[in-house]
Amino acid sequence: MGLADFITRLPKAELHLHIEGSLEPELMFELARRNHVALPFKSVEEVRAAYDFSNLQDFLDIYYAGADVLRTEEDFQDLALAYFRRAHADGVRHAEIFFDPQTHTDRGIPMQTAMDGLWAAMGEAGEELGVSSRLILCFLRHLDEAAALETLRQAEPWLDRITGVGLDSSEVGHPPSKFVRVFERAGAMGLKRVAHAGEEGPPDYVWQALDLLKVDRIDHGNRAMEDPALVRRLAEEGMTLTVCPLSNLKLCVVDDLARHPIPAMLDAGLKVTINSDDPAYFGGYVGENYRRLAEAAGVDRAALVEMARNSFTGSFLNEADKARRLAEVEAFER
Numbered sequence: 001m002g003l004a005d006f007i008t009r010l011p012k013a014e015l016h017l018h019i020e021g022s023l024e025p026e027l028m029f030e031l032a033r034r035n036h037v038a039l040p041f042k043s044v045e046e047v048r049a050a051y052d053f054s055n056l057q058d059f060l061d062i063y064y065a066g067a068d069v070l071r072t073e074e075d076f077q078d079l080a081l082a083y084f085r086r087a088h089a090d091g092v093r094h095a096e097i098f099f100d101p102q103t104h105t106d107r108g109i110p111m112q113t114a115m116d117g118l119w120a121a122m123g124e125a126g127e128e129l130g131v132s133s134r135l136i137l138c139f140l141r142h143l144d145e146a147a148a149l150e151t152l153r154q155a156e157p158w159l160d161r162i163t164g165v166g167l168d169s170s171e172v173g174h175p176p177s178k179f180v181r182v183f184e185r186a187g188a189m190g191l192k193r194v195a196h197a198g199e200e201g202p203p204d205y206v207w208q209a210l211d212l213l214k215v216d217r218i219d220h221g222n223r224a225m226e227d228p229a230l231v232r233r234l235a236e237e238g239m240t241l242t243v244c245p246l247s248n249l250k251l252c253v254v255d256d257l258a259r260h261p262i263p264a265m266l267d268a269g270l271k272v273t274i275n276s277d278d279p280a281y282f283g284g285y286v287g288e289n290y291r292r293l294a295e296a297a298g299v300d301r302a303a304l305v306e307m308a309r310n311s312f313t314g315s316f317l318n319e320a321d322k323a324r325r326l327a328e329v330e331a332f333e334r
């Protein structure tokens with residue numbers, strides 16, 4: 001079996017996916033037309049040409065501008081359904097998707113609009129594709145904690161639809177310590193907790209995410225590799241890292257996939273998973289992330305299977321569903 005087929009057929013979960021980051025330029029134009037929104041680009045080609053980033057902030061500026069075309073429940077539903085179909089084609093059996101409600105509520109789009117549209121698509125993904133999913137509400141860390149607390153309060157009517165909270169957007173200068181109270185409250189509400197840490201920020205932000213925010217997973221975590229004591233801690237706790245190779249390349253977190261930290265992370269015993277982050281902006285969905293990493297960094301098939309297994313063990317599925325998905329990985333291996 002060729003590598004591409006092997007990866008497609010390998011059952012996997014995706015645990016780090018911003019649904020707003022799956023907005024392909026074609027859909028961006030369609031929604032702009034549908035909603036009479038003026039875009040700062042003349043064509044799909046012009047949009048793609050603008051996706052040349054030198055850091056996280058470069059990307060975020062364009063990503064928030066693109067999200068402005070999302071206005072109605074149907075827009076969110078179309079967006080998420082397109083993602084689920086594409087992920088399903090890559091062998092994704094389970095997806096835990098982030099959304100950034102503040103990006104929408106700050107533009108006057110009610111929380112309910114995103115919540116209903118995403119929920120409808122999640123239902124369709126389960127029924128039509130057999131893809132299970134969970135929703136993770138992310139707080140924008142460039143805004144203050146009071147805004148995050150208000151967002152969590154606004155989400156209370158939909159707690160049955162939300163599995164966890166996350167922390168994303170501009171990392172440097174916005175440490176996890178800024179969000180201790182809102183994460184404490186989310187934990188008390190029974191929500192899982194994750195945070196982007198160590199993407200551009202220092203190892204200290206990863207320590208803070210563990211010790212102050214009490215996270216269940218670390219999103220990215222690349223820079224943890226600079227601190228051997230932190231690496232030992234992550235390994236001992238069996239902490240899942242949701243790593244995003246093509247994102248790291250596009251945002252210049254790594255200069256070459258051949259030097260990506262994933263092989264060293266695996267050698268250190270870390271529970272690494274492979275994810276696409278914002279696939280419409282970074283040039284590939286999850287299968288492409290597995291393939292490009294395997295080819296460039298010499299990660300073998302046994303390691304790809306290990307990371308697929310990690311994607312289920314590190315998921316927020318219940319134990320019975322985890323066991324069922326892990327059995328699918330075992331069946332694939334035979």
Ligand SMILES: Nc1ncnc2[nH]cnc12
Nearest residue numbers: 018168169170196277278
């Ligand atoms: N890679 C990333 N880092 C931080 N915030 C994000 N929002 C969407 N993608 C992100």
Ligand SMILES: [Zn+2]
Nearest residue numbers: 018168196277
């Ligand atoms: Zn991310």
